[in-house]
Amino acid sequence: MNNSGIPVFYECGSIGEADIGVLSALAAVVMGQGKVWYHQHKVATAKVFQQLNLQPVVLGPKDALAILSSNTFGVGQAITALSQSQALFKLAQLSLGLSMEGFDSNLTPILPLAVHAKRNYYQQAAAKVVSGYLENSYLWQPHQRQQIQDPISFRSATHIFGAIQQKLDQSMRVIDVYLKGSDDNPVVDPISGEIVSTGNFEILDVALAIEALNLSLTHLSRTIYQRIKHLNNDQLTGLPRFLIQQHGAQFGLQTLQKTALDLDIRIRQMAQPVSNDFLGLAGDIEDHGSNLPLLSESLMKINRYLRTLIAIEFYNAAQAVYLRFGTAAAAPLGVQTQRVYQMIRRLIPPIQDDRPYNQEIERLVAHLPSLISLVV
Helix, strand or coil: CCCCEEECCCCCCCCCCCCHHHHHHHHHHHCCCCEEEECCEEEEHHHHHHHHCCCCCCCCCCHHHHHHCCCHHHHHHHHHHHHHHHHHHHHHHHHHHHHHHHHCCCCHHHCHHHHHHHCCHHHHHHHHHHHHHCCCCHHHCCCCCCCCCCCHHHHCHHHHHHHHHHHHHHHHHHHHHHHHCCCCCCEECCCCCCEECCCCCCCHHHHHHHHHHHHHHHHHHHHHHHHHHHHCCHHHHCCCHHHCCCCCCCCCCHHHHHHHHHHHHHHHHHCCCCCCCCCCECCCCECCCCCHHHHHHHHHHHHHHHHHHHHHHHHHHHHHHHHHHCCCCCCCCCHHHHHHHHHHHHHCCCCCCCCCCHHHHHHHHHCHHHHHHCCC
C-alpha cells in the first residue's frame, strides 16, 4: 500500500461477525497472491511484487488470525461513511439557512427563549449553528410574513438536526471503543501462554449505532424534500408557483420535486433494518450476525443520495432568494448564507425560463465542498 497498491476486496462475504471471508483478500496480497489496484488498474499481486522487488510475507504463529479475525472491513467502511455524513450534516444545516431565507421563515423556533425551554443540548447546538449562518439576515427584522407558523420541516429542523447529531456522536463513541480494544478469538496471554475462546469479534454495538444513524438520516432527507416542495408552493411563500415567473406555460422547478422524492425514497430503502437478519451457519456454531459491512455500505449509498438532495435544496433556495430580492447585488441575507448564495450564482445563473437542470445540479454537487469551506 505504501507503493500505491490497494488490495482488491469483494464486497460480499461477511455477515459482521469478523470479516474473515472478505479479509482473506488482504491475507492473499500479503503473501504475494490475489490482486491489487495499482495505478487505477486491477493487476496480479505477484506481478506488482516483481515490479517493485517485494518479497511475499511468510506468516508466523497468529499472523493469519491477526489479519483475518477482525471487523476492520466493516468498521473501516463505517469510519469512511461517518466522515462523509459529518460533512453532509454541515451542508444540510447551511442549505436549511438559505431555504429559510428563500421561504421567509419565522425565526422564533431558534430564539433563545424557545431553544432553552427544550433543555436539549444537541438541539441548542444546532440552533446556534443555524443562527450563526443567518447572522444579520433580514429574517431577524420584524416584518409581515405569509403565516404565523411555518411547516414543521422548517420549524423543527434544528430539533431534527440535534437528534441526528446524537446518532453521529454515538457512532463515533462506539467505534472509538472498538479501535482501543482487540476482537481476537482466541485470546492469547503472552505471559502465561493461556489460550481462551472468546466472543470478542461481536460488533453489534457498532452495527446498531450505524443502523440508528441510517434511520435518522431518513428524517433529514424527508424534511429536505418537504422544504423543497414548500419552496415551490406559491400559497406558502408568496413567490411565483414552481419558482419561475409565469409568462406562458412554464414548468419551473416542479420536475425537480420528482428527483428529490426519488432520492428520499432510495435513502429510506437503504435505511431498512438488517442487523437482525441472520441465520445459523458453520454447522450452527455461528448462529448470530450483525451485518455491519452491509450497514456501512448502505450509509455510503445514503450519503451519495443525500449529497444530491442537498444540492437540489440549495438550487431551489437560491432561486427563491432571487425571486424574493431580484438581481440586487447584495440581498439582505445572513453573513454566511450571503457568501453561499453569491457562489451559487457564480456557478448557476437565475432561472428565467424552462431549461435543462441536470448539468447544473451536477455542477453544484461537485462544488458542495467549496460551499461549506466558505463558512468554516
